[in-house]
Amino acid sequence: KYALHIYLVEHLTVEKLCDKIINKTGRFYRHDSVKLLSNARAQDGDLGLEFSDQKLKLICPIGQRPLKKPTRATTCQHLQCFDLANYIALNEKSNKWMCPVCNKPALFDDLQIDLYTESILNSIKNEKITEITINADLDWKPVMSIKTDDESIMTNLSEEHYFLQLKSLPINDLQLLLTYSGQSRTGKRHELVERCYSSIKSSKLIRDKLEELYNKRFGQGDLP
Numbered sequence: 001k002y003a004l005h006i007y008l009v010e011h012l013t014v015e016k017l018c019d020k021i022i023n024k025t026g027r028f029y030r031h032d033s034v035k036l037l038s039n040a041r042a043q044d045g046d047l048g049l050e051f052s053d054q055k056l057k058l059i060c061p062i063g064q065r066p067l068k069k070p071t072r073a074t075t076c077q078h079l080q081c082f083d084l085a086n087y088i089a090l091n092e093k094s095n096k097w098m099c100p101v102c103n104k105p106a107l108f109d110d111l112q113i114d115l116y117t118e119s120i121l122n123s124i125k126n127e128k129i130t131e132i133t134i135n136a137d138l139d140w141k142p143v144m145s146i147k148t149d150d151e152s153i154m155t156n157l158s159e160e161h162y163f164l165q166l167k168s169l170p171i172n173d174l175q176l177l178l179t180y181s182g183q184s185r186t187g188k189r190h191e192l193v194e195r196c197y198s199s200i201k202s203s204k205l206i207r208d209k210l211e212e213l214y215n216k217r218f219g220q221g222d223l224p
Contacts, residue, residue: 015085018088021108034138036078058132061101069084071113082100169213169217
């Protein structure tokens with residue numbers, strides 16, 4: 001005996017899939033961001049650290065272009081967003097559905113627009129502003145891309161100093177640094193070190209957090 005099944009299917013374009021997410025009732029609101037920051041503050045407290053402002057990039061980690069529809073999954077535990085269209089277009093080819101920030105599953109049905117980040121994008125008119133810092137009260141301020149103060153520039157000597165500090169930190173501290181810089185926390189130890197090193201070269205905020213973590217672990221003074 002034989003059975004014949006006929007399926008009627010519809011090819012959904014990236015635009016149609018984006019519309020499904022944009023029009024769904026689920027959204028990330030301001031109070032959701034407060035909850036994420038509260039969790040980060042609690043994590044810092046468990047490590048005996050003082051909570052510091054978090055960094056939020058306004059550039060999509062996939063296309064490295066300004067965010068248009070800031071999105072993340074309900075399973076993500078970070079503020080950093082990716083662009084909705086970029087993410088769907090990427091998975092139209094790869095079909096992996098892994099968050100480019102935390103490298104954890106971010107399935108289509110779990111995607112939501114972040115209205116808080118979207119409101120920030122709508123209020124910024126200067127295209128040169130590509131990242132901001134956010135405090136515990138969700139007050140934010142831009143990080144200007146052009147640095148003029150000497151503290152923002154790493155010398156060859158300080159590069160070696162920071163690299164040695166990174167190599168001496170345990171994996172959970174490296175992962176915490178990557179959380180603050182909005183990057184993936186997964187990978188082998190040397191990959192985490194290299195990722196952290198790339199972040200501290202361009203961000204004084206991350207360098208300060210590294211110093212705080214290092215001094216907490218080993219105290220101020222020479223490297224171990």
